[in-house]
Structures are given as structure tokens and as C-alpha cells.
Amino acid sequence: MMFVVASIAVLVSMALVLARAILGPTLYDRVLAGNSFGTKTVLLLGLMGYVTGRPDFLDIALLYALINFTGTIAILKFFRYRTMAGSMDDMRGQS
């Protein structure tokens, strides 16, 4: 029962963060909202694992925490250097 209450709270906060992701004037607001949304997805996955009584959801939640972090850094790198392909040393020319 408590898991349902916590997941409702997480869903409400996801809606709020989604509103910021849509409204966000700058790109970085959206990246920040996406990152926060991903963390809440991790929580929701864990809670759903408890609600449905399936412990393997926690592995998915742990994996999603890893992927979410990597995704945020990848997005930032793309918008920072305009390309994902280049390695760091040939980025040194660009500011």
C-alpha cells in the first residue's frame, strides 16, 4: 500500500518535471528536466517492482540509472561540440 502512495507522489513529480521540460525556455532546462525525469523513472521502476512483487524490476531500475546518467552526458557533449564522433584531442581547437 505504501508503495502505491510513494509511486503516486513520484508520478505527480514526474508530471511537474515534464511541464518544465516542455516549458523550459533554454535547452539546458530541458536537459535538466530530462535528467530529473530519468531519476524519477528509476524510483518508479523500483516501486513498481515492489507493487507487482517482482524483484527483477530492481535490476532494470539500476540499469536505467546508469543509462540515464550516460544519456545526459551524451546530450551535453553533442550540444557542446556539435558532434559526437570527434575524440577529445581534436576537440581542442574548438572553444
Place this chain on the structure above:
Amino acid sequence: MSWDVISDYIAWGFFIIGALFVIVGALGILRFPDFYTRIHASGLTDTLGAEFILIGMAIQAPSWLIAAKILMMMIFLLLTSPVATHAVAHAAWVGGLNPLTGKDLTYDEVTPTEEEPEGRV
């Protein structure tokens, strides 16, 4: 009062506190006036709200393996959330986004009084 009953009450407390922090953080992300203030709110939810909910789940964990997985998740979230938030802030700063400073942050225009003729700056 067996351990199950006690763990239920403790978990309820952690969940309520965690849910409170998560909602307050999300509200902060939505309502703060400037990007750099929103980072503070997102930091709050990622670390504190997530930790309390995960602690509540760890208490309710039926076996040690699940509790260990939740512990791993907590450690990982604790390590990567600040790094991700810092990366976003650095990218924004380098990207030329300037923080909103000075008078724009005060929404309510204070009516000028004797000792503050031009209102609060």
C-alpha cells in the same frame, strides 16, 4: 511489535519524507525563475528524495540480495546525480547562459516607503 510491524512504520515514515522531498524538488524545478536556481531544486530531488524512498524500499526488502541491489542503486545515484547536475551547469555556463541577477528575481514590486524611496532593490 514484531519486526514486520516496526519495519512497516519505519518504511512509511521514509516514504512520506521521500515523497515530500521529491514533490518539493519537482515543484522547485517548475517554479524557480532562472535556470541556475532550478539546478538547486533538481539536486534536491535527485539526492535526498531518491535516497529516502530507496531507504524505505531497502527496509521492506524481503531478502539480503534485494537490499544489496538497492544499496548499490543508492550509492550510484549519490555519485552520479551531482556529477550530472554539474555537467549541465558547466555546459550552460560555457554555452553562454547568464544567470538572472539583480532586480529581476524579485517578483513583487515593493511599494516605496520612507526609508526605501526607490523600493527594495
